[in-house]
Amino acid sequence: NTSTTLRDGTRITDLINPATREVQMRTLSDPELYDLEMERIFCKTWLLLGHESEIPKDGDFVLRDMGSDSVIVARHNADVAVTLNVCPHRGMRVCTADAGNTKIHKCNYHGWAFRPNGDFIGAPVEREMMHGKIMLKEELGLKKARVTLYGGLIFATWDIGGPSFEEFLGDTKWYFDMLFQRSDRGLEVLGPPQRFMVRANWKTAGEQSAADGFHTLTLHRWLGEVGNYAKKDAGTEGSDLSPEMVGVEVSSPHGHALRCIDLARKIVKLTGLNPAELSLDEKLNALPPPGVTKEMVPQLKRNLSEDQLKVMVSMPPQVGGIFPNILFAFVYIPQSDGTVVGLTLIHAYVPRGPDKLEFINWILAERDTPPEMRQKMLEQSIQLFGTSGMVEQDDSDTWPHMTVSAKGAMGRKSTLKYQAMFETGAPEGWPGPGIVNEGFTKDDTQWHWWTYWHELMTKDNI
Numbered sequence: 001n002t003s004t005t006l007r008d009g010t011r012i013t014d015l016i017n018p019a020t021r022e023v024q025m026r027t028l029s030d031p032e033l034y035d036l037e038m039e040r041i042f043c044k045t046w047l048l049l050g051h052e053s054e055i056p057k058d059g060d061f062v063l064r065d066m067g068s069d070s071v072i073v074a075r076h077n078a079d080v081a082v083t084l085n086v087c088p089h090r091g092m093r094v095c096t097a098d099a100g101n102t103k104i105h106k107c108n109y110h111g112w113a114f115r116p117n118g119d120f121i122g123a124p125v126e127r128e129m130m131h132g133k134i135m136l137k138e139e140l141g142l143k144k145a146r147v148t149l150y151g152g153l154i155f156a157t158w159d160i161g162g163p164s165f166e167e168f169l170g171d172t173k174w175y176f177d178m179l180f181q182r183s184d185r186g187l188e189v190l191g192p193p194q195r196f197m198v199r200a201n202w203k204t205a206g207e208q209s210a211a212d213g214f215h216t217l218t219l220h221r222w223l224g225e226v227g228n229y230a231k232k233d234a235g236t237e238g239s240d241l242s243p244e245m246v247g248v249e250v251s252s253p254h255g256h257a258l259r260c261i262d263l264a265r266k267i268v269k270l271t272g273l274n275p276a277e278l279s280l281d282e283k284l285n286a287l288p289p290p291g292v293t294k295e296m297v298p299q300l301k302r303n304l305s306e307d308q309l310k311v312m313v314s315m316p317p318q319v320g321g322i323f324p325n326i327l328f329a330f331v332y333i334p335q336s337d338g339t340v341v342g343l344t345l346i347h348a349y350v351p352r353g354p355d356k357l358e359f360i361n362w363i364l365a366e367r368d369t370p371p372e373m374r375q376k377m378l379e380q381s382i383q384l385f386g387t388s389g390m391v392e393q394d395d396s397d398t399w400p401h402m403t404v405s406a407k408g409a410m411g412r413k414s415t416l417k418y419q420a421m422f423e424t425g426a427p428e429g430w431p432g433p434g435i436v437n438e439g440f441t442k443d444d445t446q447w448h449w450w451t452y453w454h455e456l457m458t459k460d461n462i
């Protein structure tokens, strides 16, 4: 039975061992599994395709991918439409430009024409080409995906009758709203996204995005040892235990993950103020979230609940992922002059084959972020993130090694281990929902990422 068993007889259900919290390493390279993932995960879940500010005008479009399928993401009237970039006539790619503006997408091969929302307009010699009455015009359009906008981010799915995006986010929406729905006018992109190819399986980056905290201590160790960071740390913390290790981690049965990191310590270190003596308003003003100025703080109060604001000034979500292949980072970068620049980044790791992924990096700011601040956000994002950035060069070097390891005759029989388990639960009085644990970072969020991967892969839903 191909839905439950691989060609070599391995049962898909055995790829994960819940008792020992191990995952078979072959999952990081197996082409047969990759094909199943395209069906069972990338045709079933909500996928990030971009931000609506990339296509502000009617007819604007960008070309993106949903798993192994190219899609056109277009502005049509006020709406955003996502359509399969496959001509229903003979299968030619309808659009071959990365981005542009057009009211009509015309297939090069025989000239069938479509509106930005995929509706069929006509063919050059329609009566001859269509042979009359076999199919209606309504049946000849591009295949349409189900689309939702969340904080201006464009998500789409082929699962037309499946869970709504809100249901997909579940309990984690409470936290994601603090990041994506906190201002009056929302976020916008600072230019087109950076795009890179990495010779790695998409899951090496996907599971890391489910809030792998440990690796920042070792792979990115230099962060705690160089420049301003080191100066700030000297005398207050051992340089080998950065404060980012400790916090509150939120897991989700749908594989989403958040790391909420102690901000009070940052307020002390970066402003010299004592958070214990500050009111909620004073804390918001002492260190507003990335891209938010003191003048914009009233917007936070209009858009978020008191409980969300309390978390925002004490233990805000700063890094994590949305299943299956998205990473977000809302991070605070200390500057040599004692100020702080907050960065807002979102990545998608788009599968491009069993051992290749496309790393897409969107750099965002609030629409109301002043020009000087957004310039600094852009410069530092490029310097630190993406595969050209100092931080994520480390990650982009690691994922290919893992992918190659998973191809070895012995390597593929090894297991990935997720045995660092929280036994703490939520801090007392924690107002947020979800599977919440506090303390030194553990493997729980990533383990939940894998168990949801497993749930989808073992569902007979093709």
Ligand code: FES
Pocket (backbone or CB within 6 Å): 087, 088, 089, 090, 091, 092, 107, 108, 109, 110, 111, 112
């Ligand atoms: Fe597109 Fe024929 S394949 S018009």
Ligand code: FE
Pocket (backbone or CB within 6 Å): 215, 216, 220, 391, 392, 395
């Ligand atoms: Fe990293």
